[in-house]
Amino acid sequence: MTVIEGNKDEAMRCIDIAVQALTEGKLEKAEKFLLKAEKLFPTEKAKVLLNKVKSFPSNGGSSAGSSSQRDSETDGVRKRKNSDSRNAEPDYTAEQMEAVRKVKKCKDYYEILGVTKTSTDSEIKKAYKKLALQLHPDKNRAPGAVEAFKAVGNAAAILTDPEKRKQYDLYGINESHSGGGGGGNGGMRNGYYTSDFGYARGFQADVSAEEIFNMFFGSGFPQQNVYMRSNRRRQQREERENQSSSSALINLLPILVLIGLSMMSSFFISDPIYSLSPSHKYSVKRETNSLKIPYYVKDNFYSEYQGSVGRLEESVEEDFINHLKLSCSRERNYRDSMLAKARSFGDRDLFRKAQNINMPSCENLQKYLNT
Numbered sequence: 386m387t388v389i390e391g392n393k394d395e396a397m398r399c400i401d402i403a404v405q406a407l408t409e410g411k412l413e414k415a416e417k418f419l420l421k422a423e424k425l426f427p428t429e430k431a432k433v434l435l436n437k438v439k440s441f442p443s444n445g446g447s448s449a450g451s452s453s454q455r456d457s458e459t460d461g462v463r464k465r466k467n468s469d470s471r472n473a474e475p476d477y478t479a480e481q482m483e484a485v486r487k488v489k490k491c492k493d494y495y496e497i498l499g500v501t502k503t504s505t506d507s508e509i510k511k512a513y514k515k516l517a518l519q520l521h522p523d524k525n526r527a528p529g530a531v532e533a534f535k536a537v538g539n540a541a542a543i544l545t546d547p548e549k550r551k552q553y554d555l556y557g558i559n560e561s562h563s564g565g566g567g568g569g570n571g572g573m574r575n576g577y578y579t580s581d582f583g584y585a586r587g588f589q590a591d592v593s594a595e596e597i598f599n600m601f602f603g604s605g606f607p608q609q610n611v612y613m614r615s616n617r618r619r620q621q622r623e624e625r626e627n628q629s630s631s632s633a634l635i636n637l638l639p640i641l642v643l644i645g646l647s648m649m650s651s652f653f654i655s656d657p658i659y660s661l662s663p664s665h666k667y668s669v670k671r672e673t674n675s676l677k678i679p680y681y682v683k684d685n686f687y688s689e690y691q692g693s694v695g696r697l698e699e700s701v702e703e704d705f706i707n708h709l710k711l712s713c714s715r716e717r718n719y720r721d722s723m724l725a726k727a728r729s730f731g732d733r734d735l736f737r738k739a740q741n742i743n744m745p746s747c748e749n750l751q752k753y754l755n756t
Contacts, residue, residue: 394482394528396426397475403434412438477527484519488533494540494553502554506545510601513541517598538597556730633718640714643707658682658690658697661705673698676753678705706753712746720744 399422406415419435422428491497495504498512519525520534543549659680660667667681680701683689690697723739726732 393426396422396428396431399425400428400431400434401475403431403438407434407438412441475526477525477530481519481525481530482527484516484525485527485529485533488516488520488536489529491536494544497536497540498544500544509541509544513537513545514601517541517601521598535593538593538595541601542597556732633722636718640711643711658686659701661701661708673702675699676702676705678702678753680705706750709746709750709753713744713750716742716744716746 399418403415403418403422406412406418416435416438419431419438422431423435488497495501498509498516500509500512504512516537517534520530520537522531522534525534543553659671659682661680663670663681667683669682669684669686670679671682672679674695675698678701680698720739720742723742724736727736727739
């Protein structure tokens with residue numbers, strides 16, 4: 386509950402006390418609490434009552450009139466104040482106000498519905514139905530009931546969806562909660578949506594609280610426009626994911642071209658002279674003179690090969706460096722994708738793991754390039 390809402394509740398309580406004091410003919414007490422209400426949260430109701438209290442004759446001048454006159458004035462005050470009391474009575478009960486406050490104190494969706502992480506889908510739905518009937522704005526007029534009703538609906542929408550519930554269990558616990566005594570206006574913070582409560586970050590239902598209510602208590606399904614709006618949001622998410630995939634494909638395009646060229650070259654060269662990895666066919670190990678890079682040749686290399694060994698070893702080193710570049714590029718792409726995922730979910734542990742991912746190909750490449 387915000388400070389302004391807290392002042393408003395206290396002001397309404399002072400008005401109720403003042404109205405009761407008026408019915409008992411205690412004008413000074415009524416004026417005291419009405420002034421206090423005006424300081425906490427100015428309302429038209431308090432101003433009207435305060436003007437009426439000030440218009441009554443002061444109790445200090447009782448010696449100037451007869452007791453019958455005082456009795457007549459007191460009866461008039463009581464009659465008028467009884468009428469004001471009926472008009473000033475709040476249209477909600479203490480139990481309804483307590484239900485709203487209880488929801489506002491909650492820190493996560495499970496606590497809002499009064500269930501646990503092991504609760505079944507039917508238990509969650511049963512808990513939602515009970516709270517929704519208590520907090521629906523048509524029935525509960527207490528301050529904050531609308532926000533509490535929305536929070537209950539959002540909790541039910543998330544926890545009854547298996548995929549969203551799984552994501553919420555993994556990433557829905559905030560590092561800090563605003564709790565029930567404070568809170569700010571809803572908005573964006575670190576890329577996540579926050580409401581006046583401290584538990585709704587990053588996980589919002591695709592439909593409104595009223596639509597969720599209709600799904601549970603109405604015909605069982607929301608109107609068609611709900612699905613259309615939900616489908617549009619789903620399509621927008623898919624378009625963003627497709628754009629992200631296209632960007633990743635463009636980044637990998639140079640690597641794919643190199644791989645394609647290597648594959649095409651294999652059609653024209655029936656049997657290469659060397660291999661960078663040992664095999665049954667390439668079993669003789671050699672080492673380049675410049676960078677000391679190991680490579681492997683066939684048993685008949687010394688008798689069959691008639692070309693320049695120096696040029697061959699230059700090709701070996703160039704081939705080896707290109708392989709390291711490809712491997713390094715894959716390692717960097719993997720690390721960058723993990724960092725992006727960690728930022729997307731706000732997962733600090735995953736972010737630290739991504740930063741500490743080993744990239745041996747990149748380290749070897751740097752070593753050979755500095756040689």
